[in-house]
Amino acid sequence: MMDILKAKTFEERMDILNETVAPFTERAAHNDSERKFPFENFNELKAINYPALTIPKEYGGAGISLSELLRYQEAISRADGSTGLSIGWHMGIVQDLGETGKWEESVLEALFDDIKARGALINNCATEKQTGSPTRGGKPSTTARKVGDSWVIDGRKSFTSMAPVLDYFNVTAVIEETGEVGYFLIPRSADGIAIDETWDSVAMTGTGSHDLVLTNVHVEEKALVEISVPGKKQPAGWLLHIPACYLGIAQAAQDYAIRFAQEYSPNSLNGPIIELPNVKQKIGQIELELQRARHFLYSVAKQWDESDDEQRSQMAAELGAVKVAVTNSAVDIVDLAMRVAGAHSLSEKSPLQRYYRDVRAGLHNPPMEDMLIPSLADFAIGKAKSKQPVK
Secondary structure (H helix, E strand, O other): OOOOOOOOOHHHHHHHHHHHHHHHHHHHHHHHHHOOOOHHHHHHHHHOOHHHOOOOHHHOOOOOOHHHHHHHHHHHHHHOHHHHHHHHHHHHHHHHHHHHOOOOHHHHHHHHHHHHHHOOOEEEEOOEOOOEOHHHOOOOOOEEEEEOOEEEEEEEEEEEOOOOOOOEEEEEEEEOOOOOEEEEEEEOOOOOEEEEOOOOOOOOHHHOOEEEEEEEEEEEHHHEEEEEOOOOOOOOHHHHHHHHHHHHHHHHHHHHHHHHHHHOOOOOOOOOHHHOHHHHHHHHHHHHHHHHHHHHHHHHHHHHHHOOHHHHOOOHHHHHHHHHHHHHHHHHHHHHHHHHHHHHHHOOOOOHHHHHHHHHHHHHOOOOHHHHHHHHHHHHHHHHHHOOOOO
16 A cells, blocks of 8 residues: 655655546546545545645654645646645645644644544634635634533534545634634534535535534533634745645646647648647647746745745735736636637536636635735835835
């Protein structure tokens, strides 16, 4: 059995991952049309110990860098975007916990041990229908009240990606006694946990982002793992798994467009359409967008890897800009790939129509463009004020 944790080099790990995800591509079309969650994909990622890759070395993981994680996430998403985006949340959260150590040591150690032992999966559960995305500042309506030495949680969360296979739900709730917003780590085994299968999106159908329903859920005192302090949210490099996912889908769209153009030869031509100047023009435009997006993504990831905590705290503008730029590039790339394939791209048999739906989901992952652009303006104006005038 292959074990990605035992591989010594990036190349060895990538070979193991590429071999593992190869069947994901074929399953993606079936899972999408049947609206099935890709259980097999997750079982196979667990079988090679992929979920433990971002656990720090001192806890028995590989402690990989952000740049390396993004390469793997791009590869998974190239095979199946839904699987890539879903597992990316777990991988990034675990990496962030390892780097920041912001939870109590005993809680972190127990979580990491469970991930190593059985590939346990975690995701944050913060979005609610009433409040929308937590990045817009809404307070959760989910509540936590203290009863003796336990917490009792009640509420409903939406967009709970990987809901069918999650082992831990990191849930935001307002603490009734103080009005503070806390994060509560709740195991799937807790009484009162239910999944309401509400996910009906036409994009990323395989993420299983159903509603999480919490009814009179009792958890121990140490389940409160973190207090969210308004205005103190630090930039999160791990969220670059989002643009890495959409870059992977865009790469898959280029792969398909080139194959199609090499093979499609209408009888009005003497050869395949790939010889046509207008088709080459579109493929060249795709390559230009891919190179630009890839270099932007990985240069900022490298900057994150090489920065200390103080420098990372100043990187919000770059991180947000990468997400928006790469996602917009992915949308444009899939559009160009569809223009190469023409009406064939709209066939249910073509993966391009799935890529088209999936990349558009990225427009609604955080940070959203309408929030980022004004903050970039503030960033630019702030920089200009601090500079000396040109003489």
